[in-house]
Amino acid sequence: MSLLEVRNISAGYGQFQALFDISLNLNEGAAIAVIGANGAGKSTLLKSIAGVVDVIFGEIIFDGESIVNLQPHERLNRGIALVPEGRRIFRSLTVDENLSIGAYSRRQGVWNRELVYEVFPMLAKLTDRRADKLSGGEQQALAIGRALMSNPRLLLLDEVSLGLAPIVVKKLYEILPRIRATGCSLIYVEQDTNQALSASEYAYCLLEGQVSLEGKPSDLSREQIASAYFGIGVNK
Amino acid sequence: MTSIQEFSVSRTTVTSRICQSVLLICVFWMLFIASGDNKASQGKIIDICVFIVLASMWNLLTGFSGLISIGQQAFVGLGAYSLIVLANGVGINIYLAVIPSAIIVAIISIPLGLVAFRLRGGYFAIGTWVIAEVVRLIVKNNQSSVIGAGTGTSLEVSESLKSGRYQVTTFIAIAVAVVSVVFVYLFLRSRFGLALQSVRDNETGARSLGVDSYRVRFVAYIVASFFTSLAAATYYIKGLSVQPDAAFNIGSWTAPIIVMVVIGGIGTIEGPIIGAVLYYLVRDFVSKHEFFSDPTFLILTGVVALIFALFVKGGIWGLLLRKFPKLTVFPVKRRVHIENFQFDQRGN
Amino acid sequence: MNWFNAIIQGVLVGGLYAMYATGLSVSFGVMRLVNLAHGDLAVGSAFIASTFCLATGLSPFLAIFVVLPLSALVGIGLQVAVFNRVVGVDPSYQIVATFGLSIAIQNVLLQQYAANPRALNIGEFGNQSLKLVGDDVVIGLFPLSRFVVAVLVLVLLSLFIGRTRIGRAFRATSDDPDIARLMGVNIRSIYAVAFAIAVTTVALAGIFNGMQTQFSAADGPALLIYAFESVIIGGLGSLWGTLCGGIILGISQTIGAEIDPGWKQLIGHLVFLIVLLVRPMGIFGKDELR
Numbered sequence: 001m002s003l004l005e006v007r008n009i010s011a012g013y014g015q016f017q018a019l020f021d022i023s024l025n026l027n028e029g030a031a032i033a034v035i036g037a038n039g040a041g042k043s044t045l046l047k048s049i050a051g052v053v054d055v056i057f058g059e060i061i062f063d064g065e066s067i068v069n070l071q072p073h074e075r076l077n078r079g080i081a082l083v084p085e086g087r088r089i090f091r092s093l094t095v096d097e098n099l100s101i102g103a104y105s106r107r108q109g110v111w112n113r114e115l116v117y118e119v120f121p122m123l124a125k126l127t128d129r130r131a132d133k134l135s136g137g138e139q140q141a142l143a144i145g146r147a148l149m150s151n152p153r154l155l156l157l158d159e160v161s162l163g164l165a166p167i168v169v170k171k172l173y174e175i176l177p178r179i180r181a182t183g184c185s186l187i188y189v190e191q192d193t194n195q196a197l198s199a200s201e202y203a204y205c206l207l208e209g210q211v212s213l214e215g216k217p218s219d220l221s222r223e224q225i226a227s228a229y230f231g232i233g234v235n236k
Numbered sequence: 237m238t239s240i241q242e243f244s245v246s247r248t249t250v251t252s253r254i255c256q257s258v259l260l261i262c263v264f265w266m267l268f269i270a271s272g273d274n275k276a277s278q279g280k281i282i283d284i285c286v287f288i289v290l291a292s293m294w295n296l297l298t299g300f301s302g303l304i305s306i307g308q309q310a311f312v313g314l315g316a317y318s319l320i321v322l323a324n325g326v327g328i329n330i331y332l333a334v335i336p337s338a339i340i341v342a343i344i345s346i347p348l349g350l351v352a353f354r355l356r357g358g359y360f361a362i363g364t365w366v367i368a369e370v371v372r373l374i375v376k377n378n379q380s381s382v383i384g385a386g387t388g389t390s391l392e393v394s395e396s397l398k399s400g401r402y403q404v405t406t407f408i409a410i411a412v413a414v415v416s417v418v419f420v421y422l423f424l425r426s427r428f429g430l431a432l433q434s435v436r437d438n439e440t441g442a443r444s445l446g447v448d449s450y451r452v453r454f455v456a457y458i459v460a461s462f463f464t465s466l467a468a469a470t471y472y473i474k475g476l477s478v479q480p481d482a483a484f485n486i487g488s489w490t491a492p493i494i495v496m497v498v499i500g501g502i503g504t505i506e507g508p509i510i511g512a513v514l515y516y517l518v519r520d521f522v523s524k525h526e527f528f529s530d531p532t533f534l535i536l537t538g539v540v541a542l543i544f545a546l547f548v549k550g551g552i553w554g555l556l557l558r559k560f561p562k563l564t565v566f567p568v569k570r571r572v573h574i575e576n577f578q579f580d581q582r583g584n
Numbered sequence: 585m586n587w588f589n590a591i592i593q594g595v596l597v598g599g600l601y602a603m604y605a606t607g608l609s610v611s612f613g614v615m616r617l618v619n620l621a622h623g624d625l626a627v628g629s630a631f632i633a634s635t636f637c638l639a640t641g642l643s644p645f646l647a648i649f650v651v652l653p654l655s656a657l658v659g660i661g662l663q664v665a666v667f668n669r670v671v672g673v674d675p676s677y678q679i680v681a682t683f684g685l686s687i688a689i690q691n692v693l694l695q696q697y698a699a700n701p702r703a704l705n706i707g708e709f710g711n712q713s714l715k716l717v718g719d720d721v722v723i724g725l726f727p728l729s730r731f732v733v734a735v736l737v738l739v740l741l742s743l744f745i746g747r748t749r750i751g752r753a754f755r756a757t758s759d760d761p762d763i764a765r766l767m768g769v770n771i772r773s774i775y776a777v778a779f780a781i782a783v784t785t786v787a788l789a790g791i792f793n794g795m796q797t798q799f800s801a802a803d804g805p806a807l808l809i810y811a812f813e814s815v816i817i818g819g820l821g822s823l824w825g826t827l828c829g830g831i832i833l834g835i836s837q838t839i840g841a842e843i844d845p846g847w848k849q850l851i852g853h854l855v856f857l858i859v860l861l862v863r864p865m866g867i868f869g870k871d872e873l874r
Contacts, residue, residue: 052762052766072766073767073768073769076767076768081766084763088762090755090763091759091760093752097755101753101756101767104767104769105767150767150768298676298679299676302676304675304679306620306679350861351860354860354861355816355864357618357675358617358678359612359618359812359816362620362808362809362812365805365809366812366853369809370850370853370854373846373850376846377847486805494680494683502676502677502680530691531691531695532695534687534691535692537687538683538684538686538687538689538691539684539688540684541681541687542680542681542684542688545670545678545680545684546666546669546670546681
């Protein structure tokens, strides 16, 4: 059963349109990847799902209902959580307080502080540390943990690997299956395609605000991805 | 892609030439009155010119440099007192003392700026006010006979200069206003002005392109201090008597200046001029009607400033521009003409 | 000259300044808003309290319980009508809007109450005092209790901000309003609460001020400046810093007044400028906050 259905949306910032007629489908419990070059519209897509960017045309159906007119906090209450690009943790709050803000919506579910600390043991020792004193990897873990505290049904991960050492990225990606095991669906947005593709069942590639390629990662050839990613040799 | 065949870059447009001619006629009309004998009209012209300068300078700071000052009264008061010191103390001819007193204030503004520039945004604003208060208190506590402490003093005009004082002052006021406006215009068109506006729009971005944001803002601050005190000195040649509480009063200087600029249009060269003239005309009209007591007028002033800041951010000039997009008196932007196409450098 | 006495009096006045400053600090901290009408709101509240006392014949202390809820409502009203529109926009419009508001409030007060100063009469309590060190140091009972209340207000506020759910949302909004919204924080209501706190504390300070000294319609700007200086001396983002800032300002003023009555304000301002030059982030400020 489909949890999220994005139907032909166009979206943008003010005068600038970043997405053109994008459609996407996500089944309950699934993980999909959205890949594409810098500026392809990946982040805008996640932001329009989370409600931070206005959708100009099109529909977004979540759990059978249109959410396109809902405020970000109302979407959060229905179970959509965003891990924003650049982590954006609350710098002057402690690790523990960041998690508390994550639970601000009071959505019930399996996730609580203890489980987050169990899944991200690197945070467990740092509960009272101010978030701006954490390393990049720890901040990313905190940003994911914070989003999980709202017990999302759909977790949107924007550029988790950005600016992190490969070993740290690998560690974070190892944890993601545990999140899926709780029944949470995932959308990864990455520039670095390999991690995202190997962690997902279906993938969309964006190019200049449009879907240039979609399919199961196993069905997509390297050449196909490369041309869809960079827009070379694509017949429109 | 079409190749660019013939193109030319220009700033002036037909409308800008028409508007400039109209403005020039206004200046000649004022000069005509200045040469006459009507003291009442001359007084009005002096006041309007002074406020055009003050408003343009506040706008140079706030509208173009992102420096929000509510302490311009510091430079009004300092201009007045520098004039007093040079004329009464040193004995310089009052007319000749105007420019030197503005230079003195520009020099004083450097240490004041060093303090104010420690603060940013809204706190910079209050900081400029505190500085103005400090200067006022220092002047007020100065017991020397030239300054006259809290009761103030009067500009001494030598017998030979007494006749024709209004005429000469009007000429000076017109000159100061024209020079200030033209200076702001040329300043903004210069490389420096471009740097200034880039800092206002995006400080980090401008700095990454090598613009020294501190320096360009500081220069704008000094320029504004200079012209503000130049206008103030002119004003006091007309008024003659100076009291610290009046000369350093935020309510009689900075408040009307802000209102003028915000109704005219922040961040445009034309806005402050329109605002100053309009404000002066309205105040003049209102002062003849009983209904508008001083507080009532000031309440309206405050509310109008509030409403413009919330709902009419571009001011009257902005509204005009929306109606007539080609309207411009002082074209700052460069326009590229390619055959029939035309687009400006901001890509609007 | 009695230095020790001057310092004690300065500390007591400093508590009042800190109370003025709290609201400024909170509204800047949470929404990056500098409200130039802050002082005028204090004066306005004192006038309303005075009107209430004259009309009912009740004590000014009872007026507090009427005026404070009223000022909380005014705060929410102003936030919804005015300040929500200037949060996050170009600060010049913020300054112009609040400056316009300040001029309007001042002149409404001037029109309603004329230029005559008023005072809130608290009767005998205002004259009682403790005498220490022989008779050299006189501590007024009212200034002392006012100081205690100021400290109490700061304690409560810092507990509120540090320990409660809404307090956390305050800090999160201060750090990153966009992400706070994504976490389900309704930042408009956070702003309304913050501004209600700002107006309520400054109203209380205004009434306390009126219980000891005369006040008139044009006093607002001076109070704004004292509040501002306390915040900057203490350092942005630190409520305890604000208390210390208020005390330092208070002491500077009383010592200045000891030297020469005309220097009371001047010395206060100069100390502020020196702190600004030597330690621009304030005495307790954290360097990451501008």
